[in-house]
Amino acid sequence: LEQAVRAFADETGLRDDMVCTVLPRHDITTRILTLPTQSPEEAASMVRLSAEEYVPFTTDELIIDQCILEKLPSGEASVLAALAHRDVVEGHLAMMRRADIEPARIMLSTACLASAAAVALGDDVEPAAIVNLASCGIEALMVARGRPRYGRAIPTVQDWALSGEEASGAMHELAIEVRGSLSAHRRESEDGADVEKVYLCSDWAEIAPTATALGPEIGRDCVVAGDLVKKIVSRGADQITATPLVALGAALEAQDRSAFRINLLPVSVARAYS
Numbered sequence: 001l002e003q004a005v006r007a008f009a010d011e012t013g014l015r016d017d018m019v020c021t022v023l024p025r026h027d028i029t030t031r032i033l034t035l036p037t038q039s040p041e042e043a044a045s046m047v048r049l050s051a052e053e054y055v056p057f058t059t060d061e062l063i064i065d066q067c068i069l070e071k072l073p074s075g076e077a078s079v080l081a082a083l084a085h086r087d088v089v090e091g092h093l094a095m096m097r098r099a100d101i102e103p104a105r106i107m108l109s110t111a112c113l114a115s116a117a118a119v120a121l122g123d124d125v126e127p128a129a130i131v132n133l134a135s136c137g138i139e140a141l142m143v144a145r146g147r148p149r150y151g152r153a154i155p156t157v158q159d160w161a162l163s164g165e166e167a168s169g170a171m172h173e174l175a176i177e178v179r180g181s182l183s184a185h186r187r188e189s190e191d192g193a194d195v196e197k198v199y200l201c202s203d204w205a206e207i208a209p210t211a212t213a214l215g216p217e218i219g220r221d222c223v224v225a226g227d228l229v230k231k232i233v234s235r236g237a238d239q240i241t242a243t244p245l246v247a248l249g250a251a252l253e254a255q256d257r258s259a260f261r262i263n264l265l266p267v268s269v270a271r272a273y274s
Contacts, residue, residue, distance in 0.1 A: 093106075134202070202242055
């Protein structure tokens with residue numbers, strides 16, 4: 001990976017730009033919490049105080065960030081909390097620095113997916129699932145009314161670019177995990193709402209055959225998220241060959257146009273960068 005990043009930086013000259021990177025959900029503990037405040041500062045304090053309830057580490061071992069997803073009529077707020085072990089973040093930073101890259105922000109794939117969904121789906125009332133096939137994991141995010149409701153991710157070694165018989169193992173694992181995510185969302189949602197539509201996306205793989213095969217396996221309408229991409233990209237959407245919702249959400253966040261923002265860059269590094 002380090003060699004690939006260095007080669008990409010050499011080819012594109014990105015070292016002269018502001019660089020933002022994205023950590024995958026399956027490397028980070030993430031929770032959607034309902035907190036008795038609508039103040040971002042109070043929410044940050046509450047997440048930090050309760051962090052050890054969600055991870056077997058002390059707060060000194062963690063890099064924590066959060067963002068308010070929705071202010072509720074009750075005076076509470078729905079909050080996305082990200083709790084990353086320092087070794088994960090610092091290992092990522094070290095790898096980037098060996099390629100002579102100093103990230104200005106370290107984003108979270110969940111927040112990027114949520115920001116992309118907020119633009120593409122808007123205030124659509126019907127819950128939908130966005131399933132991202134990453135290079136080393138699967139992430140499922142349930143959204144409704146432009147807000148994340150439930151998320152889940154697992155690491156995997158599957159190659160999503162395979163097809164035919166070679167892809168049978170990947171399809172089997174994907175179907176199991178998507179069914180599990182849909183069931184967990186239904187159990188945890190306040191109204192027991194089910195998801196009827198699943199959008200499949202990937203920043204790099206051609207996934208149309210996967211979407212076609214997955215639908216019957218999970219008993220849902222499963223489509224490639226190409227229409228969502230077109231709703232986000234105003235010009236040049238026809239030149240995008242994959243369905244990079246995570247990258248598009250990251251681009252929105254880098255331009256300060258995202259609905260949700262998570263930054264896992266250590267405070268000491270952020271101060272040095274600014």
